[in-house]
Amino acid sequence: MQLTLAVLFSAALTSVTAEQRVSYDGYKAYSIVTGDDGQAIRDKLSDLDFVALTVHEASDHFDVAIAPDDVSEFEALGLESSVISDDLGAEFAEESIFEDYYSTSDSSLDKRQASALPALSWFNSYHTYADHRLFFNDLNAAFSQNSEIFVAGKSYQGRDIYGIHFWGAGGKGKKPAVYFHATVHAREWIAAPVEEYHAWQLINGYLTNDTQITAIVDSYDFYFIPFSNPDGFVYTQTTNRLWRKNRQPRSSSSCIGTDNNRNWPFQWSLSGGASTNPCDEDYKGLAASDTPEITTLVNYTKSINTNGIKLFIDFHSYGQYILQPYGYNCGIYPANINKQLSVANQVATRIFAYSGARYTTGASCSTLYATTGSAPDYQSGVAGAEYAWTIELRPSSSSGGGFVLPANLILTTAREQWEGLKTLFAAI
Structure with missing residues (x-):
C-alpha cells in the first residue's frame, strides 16, 4: 500500500498515541529512474508501504523511502534505481545530535x-x-x-x-x-x-x-x-522529521496542514x-x-x-x-x-x-x-x-x-x- 507523506502523518495524528514520534528506522531510500512514464512506476509500487520523498515528481526519476518489511519486495520488482539512504532513521538520529548553545546574553557573563x-x-x-x-x-x-x-x-x-x-x-x-x-x-x-x-x-x-x-x-x-x-x-523535531506544511487543521478533512508557500494572495486561484x-x-x-x-x-x-x-x-x-x-x-x-x-x-x-x-x-x-x-x-x-x-x-x-x-x-x-x-x- 502506498503511503504518501500526508497520509502517513495523518495516521500518526489520529491514532491513540497522536504525538508519538514517527519512526523511519530501517526505511531504505531509492531514486527510481522513471523515463517518460512515472505513473507506471507508481502503479508498480501501489502494494508497498513507501513514503514519497519529493512533492513534485521529476521528469526522469522518483524518490521513495521503502518500509523495512517491504524492501525485499521492492528490490524484486527489478526497477532501475539507486540507493540514496540505507537507513533514513539512522541519518535522522545523527542529524539530531544538537550541540549545546550557551547564550552570550546570559546574565552570569561579564x-x-x-x-x-x-x-x-x-x-x-x-x-x-x-x-x-x-x-x-x-x-x-x-x-x-x-x-x-x-x-x-x-x-x-x-x-x-x-x-x-x-x-x-x-x-x-x-x-x-x-x-x-x-x-x-x-x-x-x-x-x-x-x-x-x-x-x-x-x-x-x-x-x-x-x-x-x-x-x-x-x-x-x-x-x-x-x-x-x-x-x-x-x-x-518532536514528532515527524519529514513534515512540510503548517499545523492548521481543516474541518473538511482529517489531514493536517497547508503549504504556506502556496497560500500567498497573488495568483492563488489559478490551477496547476x-x-x-x-x-x-x-x-x-x-x-x-x-x-x-x-x-x-x-x-x-x-x-x-x-x-x-x-x-x-x-x-x-x-x-x-x-x-x-x-x-x-x-x-x-x-x-x-x-x-x-x-x-x-x-x-x-x-x-x-x-x-x-x-x-x-x-x-x-x-x-x-x-x-x-x-x-x-x-x-x-x-x-x-x-x-x-x-x-x-x-x-x-x-x-x-x-x-x-x-x-x-x-x-x-x-x-x-x-x-x-x-x-x-x-x-x-
Missing part, C-alpha cells in the same frame, strides 16, 4: 562577554527552536544600538513569528528593505542557519569596520525571519501550481491568505514596505537553484527579468568559483515547476520587490542527502551563500 556575537561554533550542528530564538537575541544584544527583535505575529499554535531588524547610518526605517524568509517548509532545516549566517556576517562586518560590509548595511534596512512556519519546524486536496503536500488552503502565518506575513510585508523592497529571498532546500519570478505562469516575467537573471548568474558563478557547487538559475516556473500563491511571486507582483528570489540550497539532489544535509555541511553551505550574497549586493 559585560564584555555579554556584548559579543555568538561564536561560529553555532553552525557546527542543527539546533532547537528555543536555541534559535536565543541566537537571534544574542545578535541583537551585540548590535543593540542598530537592531531590534520584532514579532510579526503568531502561528496557528501561538508561536511567535519573530525576526531581527537591523540598520546602519541614518537610523532605522529610512532605507529600502532587504527581506529574508526561511523554513516555510518545515523539514528544510538548512534554511535558517544560512539566513542566520548572513545576519552574523553583516553585523560582524559592521562592528569590525569592514568597509565593504559597512557600505552594504548603511544602504538598507534588513529584516530576517528564520521561521515563517515555526509550528511545522517544531513538529519536525498547487493542490486543492488537504492531504497533499502542496495543499493551497481554502482561500488565499487563510493561514495565520501568511496573514501575518502579508501584513508585516506591508508595514515594512515604506521605502520599497530592494531584495527578497526565500531560503529553501534542496536542489541548488537560484530562481526568479514567476512561478504561476511560465510565459510571464517581471519587467527587469534580464537584470535579475544577469545578477543571479553572477551569484552562481561566484559560488562555483568559491566551492565548486553548481547552482542553476532561471525563472521559477520554466526552470523548476509551476507554483501558485508563492512568496516570491507575491513579493514581486504585489509588494513590488525589485529582486524576489527563491534559493534552493544544498544538496543538489536526493543522493546528496535531500532534506537531511549533514551537519558538517552547514558552514560550507552558509559560506558559499555568503560569497554569493556579497556578489549580489555589489551587482544591485
Whole structure:
C-alpha cells in the first residue's frame, strides 16, 4: 500500500498515541529512474508501504523511502534505481545530535562577554527552536544600538513569528528593505542557519569596520525571519522529521496542514501550481491568505514596505537553484527579468568559483515547476520587490542527502551563500 507523506502523518495524528514520534528506522531510500512514464512506476509500487520523498515528481526519476518489511519486495520488482539512504532513521538520529548553545546574553557573563556575537561554533550542528530564538537575541544584544527583535505575529499554535531588524547610518526605517524568509517548509532545516549566517556576517562586518560590509548595511534596512512556519519546524523535531506544511487543521478533512508557500494572495486561484486536496503536500488552503502565518506575513510585508523592497529571498532546500519570478505562469516575467537573471548568474558563478557547487538559475516556473500563491511571486507582483528570489540550497539532489544535509555541511553551505550574497549586493 502506498503511503504518501500526508497520509502517513495523518495516521500518526489520529491514532491513540497522536504525538508519538514517527519512526523511519530501517526505511531504505531509492531514486527510481522513471523515463517518460512515472505513473507506471507508481502503479508498480501501489502494494508497498513507501513514503514519497519529493512533492513534485521529476521528469526522469522518483524518490521513495521503502518500509523495512517491504524492501525485499521492492528490490524484486527489478526497477532501475539507486540507493540514496540505507537507513533514513539512522541519518535522522545523527542529524539530531544538537550541540549545546550557551547564550552570550546570559546574565552570569561579564559585560564584555555579554556584548559579543555568538561564536561560529553555532553552525557546527542543527539546533532547537528555543536555541534559535536565543541566537537571534544574542545578535541583537551585540548590535543593540542598530537592531531590534520584532514579532510579526503568531502561528496557528501561538508561536511567535519573530525576526531581527537591523540598520546602519541614518537610523532605522529610512532605507529600502532587504527581506529574508526561511523554513516555510518545515523539514528544510538548512534554511535558517544560512539566513542566520548572513545576519552574523553583516553585523560582524559592521562592528569590525569592514568597509565593504559597512557600505552594504548603511544602504538598507534588513529584516530576517528564520521561521515563517515555526509550528511545522517544531513538529519536525518532536514528532515527524519529514513534515512540510503548517499545523492548521481543516474541518473538511482529517489531514493536517497547508503549504504556506502556496497560500500567498497573488495568483492563488489559478490551477496547476498547487493542490486543492488537504492531504497533499502542496495543499493551497481554502482561500488565499487563510493561514495565520501568511496573514501575518502579508501584513508585516506591508508595514515594512515604506521605502520599497530592494531584495527578497526565500531560503529553501534542496536542489541548488537560484530562481526568479514567476512561478504561476511560465510565459510571464517581471519587467527587469534580464537584470535579475544577469545578477543571479553572477551569484552562481561566484559560488562555483568559491566551492565548486553548481547552482542553476532561471525563472521559477520554466526552470523548476509551476507554483501558485508563492512568496516570491507575491513579493514581486504585489509588494513590488525589485529582486524576489527563491534559493534552493544544498544538496543538489536526493543522493546528496535531500532534506537531511549533514551537519558538517552547514558552514560550507552558509559560506558559499555568503560569497554569493556579497556578489549580489555589489551587482544591485
